[in-house]
Amino acid sequence: MSDLLERLRARGWRLTAQRRVIAEVLAGEHVHYTADEVHALAAGRLPEISRASVYNTLGELVALGEVREVTTDGRAKRYDPNVAESHQHLVCSGCGAIRDVRLSGDPLAVLPEEERYGFTVSEVAVTYYGRCPDCAAA
Amino acid sequence: MSDLLERLRARGWRLTAQRRVIAEVLAGEHVHYTADEVHALAAGRLPEISRASVYNTLGELVALGEVREVTTDGRAKRYDPNVAESHQHLVCSGCGAIRDVRLSGDPLAVLPEEERYGFTVSEVAVTYYGRCPDCAAA
DNA sequence: TCCTATATTGGACATTGTCCAAGTCAAGAA
DNA sequence: TTCTTGACTTGGACAATGTCCAATATAGGA
Structure with a gap:
């Protein structure tokens, strides 16, 4: 996932602690967390992270095409970091x-x-x- | 849509004014209203209809297989009365x-x-x- | 080290949906 | 027709998810 952070920094992103832990949470296979789940997992590493930052960062990652938004039920959106492979x-x-x-x-x-x-x-x-x-x- | 009401009555449904106007709102082709839209349209004919009745009735119609729930964005669910034809x-x-x-x-x-x-x-x-x-x- | 544009934060607010106790009414019974 | 009763409706409180904003903090270049 350091790939991701490098790519983002090259695009002018500031590398903050919040963005780093969110990127870490999104690493892995078959990852499809809701914003709330991302927030809970990120807070495990950086307790003071706010919900707003999670929503902001996820939204930016989606806008940059680094993460896909997935809606599988009518409930919360989920975030899928697997954009390299069409699926x-x-x-x-x-x-x-x-x-x-x-x-x-x-x-x-x-x-x-x-x-x-x-x-x-x-x-x-x-x-x-x-x-x-x-x-x-x- | 009187078909629908007849079928439902045969299944033990009480035929109330609220259910009737909701069924009327859902008649037609390419209909995909949100619960709020159904409520607004139904209120045009029956001003005192409550949001709760709209949610209740839509939920029952889905459970009975008379209406399909559709999620096209991460927002409100939409209700599709076209269940006869696979699409x-x-x-x-x-x-x-x-x-x-x-x-x-x-x-x-x-x-x-x-x-x-x-x-x-x-x-x-x-x-x-x-x-x-x-x-x-x- | 300092500066400043950018990022973060907490909390208010918006949207969508669920739940419940109290009142109302459809439809079968008499 | 009228009565009765269990199903239906209602308003409002509450829950889940997401957005927005003004104030504060900070990453990273000068």
Whole structure:
């Protein structure tokens, strides 16, 4: 994740303690925390960090294209640091677990021209819902 | 939409003025109102209707499978009365307009077995984003 | 070290949604 | 038709999530 901080500094970002711990929290695979979760985890390392800074920083990371915003339920948005690899999401309707998944085809290809209503279509989000092994067993 | 009310009455629903106006508001094509919009439109016909009744009724309609909940942005949930026809959504990132779209293939088919992590996958939501003709021109 | 534009903070406020106790009413019974 | 009752509605309090702002602090260049 120091890559990320370097890239951001090159773009004129000030490297503050708050931004550093937020970047650390977002490191890893299959990470999809809500803003509140990021705040709680960041506060573990930097107790005085404010909610506002977390929201500000996450918003900036999204604007810079370093993090993706994901909405899997109608609740809080989640933040996905995996932007290098094109992927979609698989969500367990039992426990809420989220996995990154790679599709074998381009979902844009299955939207026929006559169903585009003249729109210029640029993006697509695909979310699969099901039950994870643990929740299926229960 | 009297179809809907009949079906619901057959299931033991009480037919109240509130439920009637909510059902009327939800009639039509490409309807995707938020709870607040439903409340405002319903209040046009029945001024004393409460927010709580709108939330209650929408929740019941969803539970009964008569209306689908749709989340296209991280904001308010929207309610889609078109459950007869399998479809996905196309959203204008300029003005927020939403269209129902029918895909030419099954999106479940492009999720490979090895990307399912042992989940039992039952549903998929596909949302396309782009600019509608009006917003593209502007 | 000093300066200053930029970042952080706490708290007020906004939006969306849930819950509950009290009052109201739809629809079957008589 | 009128009565009865359990389901429905209501207003308002509360919860969850997110935005905004003025005051304060600080990163990093001069």
